[in-house]
Amino acid sequence: MLNDRLYYADAYCKSFTAQIIKAAQDAEGNHYVVLENTAFYPTGGGQPHDLGTLNGIAVLNVEEVEDEIRHTLAGSLGSSTEVEGIIDWERRFDHMQQHAGQHILSAAFVELFEFPTVSFHLGKEIVSIDLDVEDVSTEQLDTVEKLANDIILENRLIEIKWVTEDELHHYPLRKQLAVTDEIRLVIIPNFDYNGCGGTHPSATGQVSALKILSTEKHRGKVRVHFVCGGRVLQQLQRKNQELAETSRLVSAPDDGVADAVQKLLETNHSLEKSLADAQDALLTFESKALLDQQEQGIVKAFFTDRTVQQLQKLARLLVAEADELIVLLVAENDNRLQFVAARGASVETSMKQVSSAALPLINGKGGGNESFVQGGGERLVTAEQLLTVMEGSR
Incomplete structure (x- = not known):
């Protein structure tokens, strides 16, 4: 009968003694015992199992399997026929x-x-x-x-x-x-x-x-x-500790943390916008310098530690300035190479053929259309070698 089980008869039972009616090992080799009765609650109904000890050996798991409550243990109980069970009362x-x-x-x-x-x-x-x-x-x-x-x-x-x-x-x-x-x-x-x-x-x-x-x-x-x-x-x-630490970091009292963080976010947003504007201005300046270096309608360059987004912006600035231009850009970042290829409005060469030639060299992936492609992959060749292949494929 379920109501005879000790954990049901008295939920406040912290220790008990019981006879062992089965001692065995599961498929993983873990020792477990089945008792004549138990105060250990087995996992069920959304509630986890109890922890504790049997004869001083830690109970690792308690579950009902084939109508028997198995107590999985950290070790063997040896020849014991009776156990003293102690419930981890704080957990229970x-x-x-x-x-x-x-x-x-x-x-x-x-x-x-x-x-x-x-x-x-x-x-x-x-x-x-x-x-x-x-x-x-x-x-x-x-x-x-x-x-x-x-x-x-x-x-x-x-x-x-x-x-x-x-x-x-x-x-x-x-x-x-x-x-x-x-x-x-x-x-x-x-x-x-x-x-x-x-x-x-x-x-x-x-x-x-x-x-x-x-x-x-x-x-x-x-x-x-x-x-x-x-x-x-x-x-x-936990939340009080987090609040106290945040209060210290923003140099504000506890009840002023929200206002201080809001001001920091506004300042950060303003700084991010200013930085983005400055980066755009630098890219515009850089695009004009690259235009002056074009050879036979091609601008090609490689960089270190540039994002593919920066390459894309630079390429778009360049082809917007010259309809007859082809732009080939490569960036080296850690152990990766990324590239962008773009063409001006009056150029007929497909940039997809540039991508098709470049991607196998770097075991990479990419995407785009006839006018603009980008991709990236492993640094299996140098940036200069990748640029050479891209230029020769157009």
């Missing part, structure tokens, strides 16, 4: 807080807006639920969070009841159940009635607090990220 109670908080939050979404929860994930740092809606407003999130914390502060009892399928009609269940026998209900009277196989505290007050952190769109639904209990303090401490 954290899971109890998060799982009960999820019940409260999901019920609050239904109570206020009829937004059903369709999935739940209890992560190492953050908890999330997926709501079967396309959007949730900030105002709705604030209202739901307030109701959830009101329920927590009221310290309502959290009741556990084992019922039969025939008894379900007595309870206003929040969602349809997937099981039909050994049905376990987790009940917050006059607020939430839900089938659940997880561990929970005995009263909502032990959840302590609940904070919604963020939301995101996920496969047509809204994923809500939140934390409860001790994790709220952890998040507060």
Whole structure:
């Protein structure tokens, strides 16, 4: 019977003794044992498994396989026939807080807006639920969070009841159940009635607090990220440290950080625009110098540490100045070569044939059209050699 399991009989059980009824190794060679009874919660229902020790040996995983609860261990228990189990209580109670908080939050979404929860994930740092809606407003999130914390502060009892399928009609269940026998209900009277196989505290007050952190769109639904209990303090401490460090960096008090960062962003935007204008002016000047160096209607040049975007701008400036011009530019960056080839409006030569000749030499990829191409690849030849091949292919 499920309700005989120690983690169901007493979620606050921190240690126990039990007989070993099976000791074996899995397909990967990991030692595991099956006990006559256990206080270790196995992974299930969105809640991770418990950790702890059996006879001092670390329990690495707990899962239900073929109707038996396997405790995967860091080593062998030898000839032991009985074990003393000790639960990692900090982890267990954290899971109890998060799982009960999820019940409260999901019920609050239904109570206020009829937004059903369709999935739940209890992560190492953050908890999330997926709501079967396309959007949730900030105002709705604030209202739901307030109701959830009101329920927590009221310290309502959290009741556990084992019922039969025939008894379900007595309870206003929040969602349809997937099981039909050994049905376990987790009940917050006059607020939430839900089938659940997880561990929970005995009263909502032990959840302590609940904070919604963020939301995101996920496969047509809204994923809500939140934390409860001790994790709220952890998040507060982490964010406070980040705020303090940011405050120091921008030389502003905590309540003035946002304004200081906004000013920095505005200044940065202005500097980026000024730099872009200066770079464009330099490229214009450089294009005029290259025009003076053209030979037989061709401008060719190679550079070091130039982006392909800069090559493209320079090429466009050059062909805009001379309709009869062909421009061949190559840049060497670390272990890569990049090139651009462009033609003026009165030139008939296809730049695609330039690209076709250049790309195999550098094991590269490129794109473009008859008038303008670009590409890049490995530095298997020198920039000068690539330019020579490009010029000879036109």
